[in-house]
Amino acid sequence: MTASEQVPGTRTPGTHCDACSLHGVCLTHDLPEETQASLDALLDQPRPLKRGQALVTQGEPFDTLYLVRSGSLKQVARPLGHEAEHVVGFYLPGEAVGLEAIGERTCPASVVALETAFVCALPYARLRELCQHNTTLNESLLRHMSRELRSEQRQLCLLSGRTAEQRLAGFLLGLSERFHQRGCSRYRFQLAMSRGDIGSHLGLALETVSRVLGRFQRQGLVQVANRELTLLSLEGLHAILEER
Amino acid sequence: MTASEQVPGTRTPGTHCDACSLHGVCLTHDLPEETQASLDALLDQPRPLKRGQALVTQGEPFDTLYLVRSGSLKQVARPLGHEAEHVVGFYLPGEAVGLEAIGERTCPASVVALETAFVCALPYARLRELCQHNTTLNESLLRHMSRELRSEQRQLCLLSGRTAEQRLAGFLLGLSERFHQRGCSRYRFQLAMSRGDIGSHLGLALETVSRVLGRFQRQGLVQVANRELTLLSLEGLHAILEER
DNA sequence: CGGCGGTTTGAACTTACTCAAGCTTAGTGG
DNA sequence: CCACTAAGCTTGAGTAAGTTCAAACCGCCG
Numbered sequence: 001m002t003a004s005e006q007v008p009g010t011r012t013p014g015t016h017c018d019a020c021s022l023h024g025v026c027l028t029h030d031l032p033e034e035t036q037a038s039l040d041a042l043l044d045q046p047r048p049l050k051r052g053q054a055l056v057t058q059g060e061p062f063d064t065l066y067l068v069r070s071g072s073l074k075q076v077a078r079p080l081g082h083e084a085e086h087v088v089g090f091y092l093p094g095e096a097v098g099l100e101a102i103g104e105r106t107c108p109a110s111v112v113a114l115e116t117a118f119v120c121a122l123p124y125a126r127l128r129e130l131c132q133h134n135t136t137l138n139e140s141l142l143r144h145m146s147r148e149l150r151s152e153q154r155q156l157c158l159l160s161g162r163t164a165e166q167r168l169a170g171f172l173l174g175l176s177e178r179f180h181q182r183g184c185s186r187y188r189f190q191l192a193m194s195r196g197d198i199g200s201h202l203g204l205a206l207e208t209v210s211r212v213l214g215r216f217q218r219q220g221l222v223q224v225a226n227r228e229l230t231l232l233s234l235e236g237l238h239a240i241l242e243e244r
Numbered sequence: 245m246t247a248s249e250q251v252p253g254t255r256t257p258g259t260h261c262d263a264c265s266l267h268g269v270c271l272t273h274d275l276p277e278e279t280q281a282s283l284d285a286l287l288d289q290p291r292p293l294k295r296g297q298a299l300v301t302q303g304e305p306f307d308t309l310y311l312v313r314s315g316s317l318k319q320v321a322r323p324l325g326h327e328a329e330h331v332v333g334f335y336l337p338g339e340a341v342g343l344e345a346i347g348e349r350t351c352p353a354s355v356v357a358l359e360t361a362f363v364c365a366l367p368y369a370r371l372r373e374l375c376q377h378n379t380t381l382n383e384s385l386l387r388h389m390s391r392e393l394r395s396e397q398r399q400l401c402l403l404s405g406r407t408a409e410q411r412l413a414g415f416l417l418g419l420s421e422r423f424h425q426r427g428c429s430r431y432r433f434q435l436a437m438s439r440g441d442i443g444s445h446l447g448l449a450l451e452t453v454s455r456v457l458g459r460f461q462r463q464g465l466v467q468v469a470n471r472e473l474t475l476l477s478l479e480g481l482h483a484i485l486e487e488r
Numbered sequence: 489c490g491g492c493g494g495t496t497t498g499a500a501c502t503t504a505c506t507c508a509a510g511c512t513t514a515g516t517g518g
Numbered sequence: 519c520c521a522c523t524a525a526g527c528t529t530g531a532g533t534a535a536g537t538t539c540a541a542a543c544c545g546c547c548g
Binding site: 152 | 321323347390
């Protein structure tokens with residue numbers, strides 16, 4: 001089962017936001033009907049991406065935000081003068097791609113599909129126009145960005161001075177929570193990203209990710225079969241996260 | 245010399261934004277005159293903080309943003325069930341405190357003065373009202389948040405899979421750049437924060453911070469005397485940052 | 489069936505941590 | 519003004535956690 005199957009309802013041409021299964025988590029959440037309609041008009045038919053295909057490329061000028069409709073993506077940065085890539089984060093359905101590019105009008109990192117995915121394009125200039133006449137949408141955008149900021153800060157805490165076990169526990173619990181918000185199971189989901197991606201994101205070697213996952217499994221905390229993950233004890237994982 | 249002396253011009257009662265030396269870097273940058281005036285009216289006399297005093301406390305409800313007028317502060321989070329604190333980041337003059345609290349309407353971390361500091365309070369509800377009639381201010385706020393997001397991501401890259409030397413080099417170069425933008429020297433400035441604060445922020449033990457600073461000094465990259473830092477070779481530090 | 493990407497596992501090594509002691513600085517009170 | 523104290527910083531020695539390198543394994547796709 002892929003993530004795109006878990007979050008059913010690929011947006012078919014002409015379908016509107018309010019028919020979208022992501023309604024609750026998307027930027028389009030909770031807007032007055034009128035705004036909804038204007039936003040709908042903005043969104044073209046969702047754009048399909050194949051596994052490994054880039055949605056945005058590091059360094060290119062920014063002009064449009066994307067809302068993930070189905071599938072998942074990773075944000076990958078190549079710090080100046082470095083050949084090694086760093087996975088900044090992952091995008092799940094309902095999440096907005098490109099918020100960090102608004103300020104400088106250029107994309108600081110590439111965004112690549114981890115599997116077949118669909119995204120709705122949201123031209124930024126037009127979004128801004130809409131925001132001008134629309135307090136609710138504007139507020140929604142601001143809050144979205146603020147929450148994003150907050151979750152980056154959480155990620156910083158997770159990376160700083162935590163053991164490999166704590167990082168991985170935190171990562172899995174975070175994913176679990178995000179899937180849950182999207183109406184998927186909190187306990188069982190697919191890891192669309194490789195061990196290497198996870199390692200890069202958590203500042204760990206891919207071997208360490210593999211070893212810790214194995215340890216968690218031996219301790220009865222999780223069940224891993226290839227990319228399918230089952231969380232057997234959320235409490236156990238929380239305990240690890242909060243250790244010391 | 246303290247940072248507050250380096251950025252002169254504490255806002256005296258009745259003074260306006262356009263007379264503030266931080267004009268170029270502040271949220272108030274580049275606004276039409278009319279907006280400037282409305283914003284001015286919003287900002288009370290700056291609030292003074294003593295070293296160690298909390299501006300906001302983790303968990304308290306959010307209702308106002310703050311603009312740092314002089315001095316510096318640190319953002320400190322205590323992750324759930326952890327006694328150890330984590331320094332999320334530092335605020336310099338011209339920077340906005342509280343952006344990450346807008347979304348959830350509650351403050352995820354405390355903000356504490358590192359030295360005597362002055363901040364301008366900006367009630368969020370009134371700022372929002374202003375934004376409604378004011379495209380430029382609104383846009384400015386969005387871009388501010390976006391840049392913040394971007395710099396958090398940079399910080400993530402710095403923490404992930406980098407050596408102690410690279411983290412510290414990156415941190416010092418980042419500070420240098422920020423001071424420079426504020427019209428201070430790019431090469432010499434005060435570290436208002438302790439080694440422990442730096443360590444916590446970079447995910448290093450304070451002893452490691454001390455050792456690496458010593459190593460940098462022996463290599464002729466920096467000159468450290470207590471909290472006064474002189475960068476002798478920006479190129480050298482960049483080289484370390486980009487190693488491997 | 490063969491190959492390839494991704495994953496697991498093992499062994500040696502390196503980095504940064506912990507613990508501990510001594511030192512410097514700034515701040516306080518006599 | 520100096521002495522005393524507490525906080526912060528430096529330095530050293532031993533240790534632990536995670537990395538690197540290497541080899542074997544698995545599952546998927548042509």
